[in-house]
Amino acid sequence: MHIRDILNDSHIDSTVNARGWVYRARESGRLVFMVVRDSTGIIQVVVEKGVVSPDEFELAKRATIETSIEVEGKCSKEQKAITGYEIHATKIRVYQIAENFPITKDKSDEFLLDIRHLWLRSREMTAIMKMRETVLDSIRGFMKERDYYEVQPPMFVGGMVEGGSTLFEVPYFGEKAYLTQSSQFYLEAFMFSLENVYTISPSFRAEKSRTRRHVTEFTHYEAEAAWVNNQQMMDIEEDMIIYIAQSLLTTNKEELEVVKRDVNKVKTVEKPFYRYRYEKVIEIGRQKGLQLSDAADLGEKEERTITQDFDKPMFVYNFPTLLKPFYHRPDPEDPAHVLNHDVLAPEGYGEVIGGGERIWNKDELISRMKSENLNPEDYQWYVDLRSYGSVPHSGFGLGVDRLLTWLAGLDHINKVIPFPRTMRRLKP
RNA sequence: GCCGCUGUAGCUUAGUUGGUAGAGCACUCGGCUGUUAACCGAGAGGUCACCGGUUCGAGCCCGGUCAGCGGCGCCA
Structure with missing residues (x-):
């Protein structure tokens, strides 16, 4: 499904899936937070140790900006998430770990x-x-x-x-x-x-x-x-x-x-x-x-x-x-x-x-x-x-x-x- | 094409009267943690655009070259 379709109350507590590219990633002990984007929007994904397989968790930890992934998990409303909803991953598949993406927060018009x-x-x-x-x-x-x-x-x-x-x-x-x-x-x-x-x-x-x-x-x-x-x-x-x-x-x-x-x-x-x-x-x-x-x-x-x-x-x-x-x-x-x-x-x-x-x-x-x-x-x-x-x-x-x-x-x-x-x- | 400005790490940049190059982000390693372009510690990363000159010594001064940006003219 597309991320825009997930961003509403009708999917709360049900299983959703999304695929796209990692927009931001933060590793935090037993949790990995990533913001995933597709053509329709962005949503936060939480990957928790123990909820996904050890292999999947290791992959999630290595996910860099622009890594291409597919996730499945339970959707919930979460005020702290960037677009108000998040997916608590139960399955995660990585298509490609992206190389070091050259665009960072410091960028000039010319470089872009x-x-x-x-x-x-x-x-x-x-x-x-x-x-x-x-x-x-x-x-x-x-x-x-x-x-x-x-x-x-x-x-x-x-x-x-x-x-x-x-x-x-x-x-x-x-x-x-x-x-x-x-x-x-x-x-x-x-x-x-x-x-x-x-x-x-x-x-x-x-x-x-x-x-x-x-x-x-x-x-x-x-x-x-x-x-x-x-x-x-x-x-x-x-x-x-x-x-x-x-x-x-x-x-x-x-x-x-x-x-x-x-x-x-x-x-x-x-x-x-x-x-x-x-x-x-x-x-x-x-x-x-x-x-x-x-x-x-x-x-x-x-x-x-x-x-x-x-x-x-x-x-x-x-x-x-x-x-x-x-x-x-x-x-x-x-x-x-x-x-x-x-x-x-x-x-x-x-x-x-x-x-x-x-x-x-x-x-x-x-x-x-x-x-x-x-x-x-x-x-x-x-x-x-x-x-x-x-x-x-x-x-x-x-x-x-x-x-x-x-x-x-x-x-x-x-x-x-x-x-x-x-x-x-x-x-x- | 003309005028002006700029060029330092992958990116954004600091660099004093000329005295051997500094930071933030990104990256690697470690720590911590429901995180918000997180935080703490360490590491690696430089032909200072290029060529020549002045000088004991040039990122810095002088000349040239190249590249980029902004403005003008012209137009949508």
Whole structure:
């Protein structure tokens, strides 16, 4: 049985069994105490001399941290036990006595990254991986409710994506291929068939960034929807973020406690989010002491300062056209601004979403490319999408890891990624 | 890529004006005990990141190299 199922009054005085790994072990004369963990929880096991066979007792005495075992015994309520219940062993089987486990109470973030393959077993990482699952699960649940189709874009691409300087190049049968840095263009292709589409797939960026919210490989949740405008897209994202936050609060109470999250800060995530034009946000930044020019881009420091004392996310919409890539649709009433938006998470976490309306008119797209010195030939199929019954549409890209970093109240993106990849870390 | 900081035992670290390297945890052995990342005693464990220089003498001062961390730019 699983440990979670033992941790209630229904098994008191009856025989239970558990198998897992020794989390803590203390030897105490004729008693051996160990805390055993499995994927569902932890429970104290007491092994008493004379109750188990002499051989079993000797083995129990030798049990080290991470030793794999199976026990059978009587369950009782015990205030002194870590989770309130304990198993008084009558049988114990050891699968493997673990070698000296390198993780002790003194550990640095850096060391934990070096031995991440072992740190995954910790209560912290286990809790985070469970919360990750909730986030992904609730994204899929939400999108299903909204009639979106999940699709699978390619990860190998032929070079045509925004920017260009931050692509990872990989050899491809004598040609050059790249790892995708965004699936947006492919989603736009899917959209003409399925109308509402999304994907949750990795994106890769070779940026030599060294900040607490950058990694070279991240989980990218992107969506694209026909007939939807910028403000409507924001409505959807607002509902979606609330849906995810609520799922986390109801599904992962224990896990949020393990990572010491103040859940009140998640409970305040409700409608309506703040929704300000770009210029208004520049003004807010200035009120908070930032020196910003009229067309300043918001860097990490600015976002942190602006969102520090917010209690829920903020939309920043209609950025200056100059600051944004060519595919953003300029406002027909005000071409100096595009119909886009970012979502900034509160408490200083900053940008988690970038999205907006895409240019859907072929000629307009080509002229925007030319004005940014891009060659439309390089984007041949993307332009081609606008040749056959183009329609207004919008989309967004959300950094799943960033979202979870914020919701879990953690200080670094690499804490929510099982095996984070950065400029300087490829192992384990 | 730029700027800053750091590198001492498996881990976390102390190390004074330059004078032969100290601790806690983990480990081994012994003791005690319904223990709570127990306690008591003992033991083992070091190329002070690497290379060079100054000096009678360098963990410490100087130069270089490497590695890591933090910040910036960029972005999700």
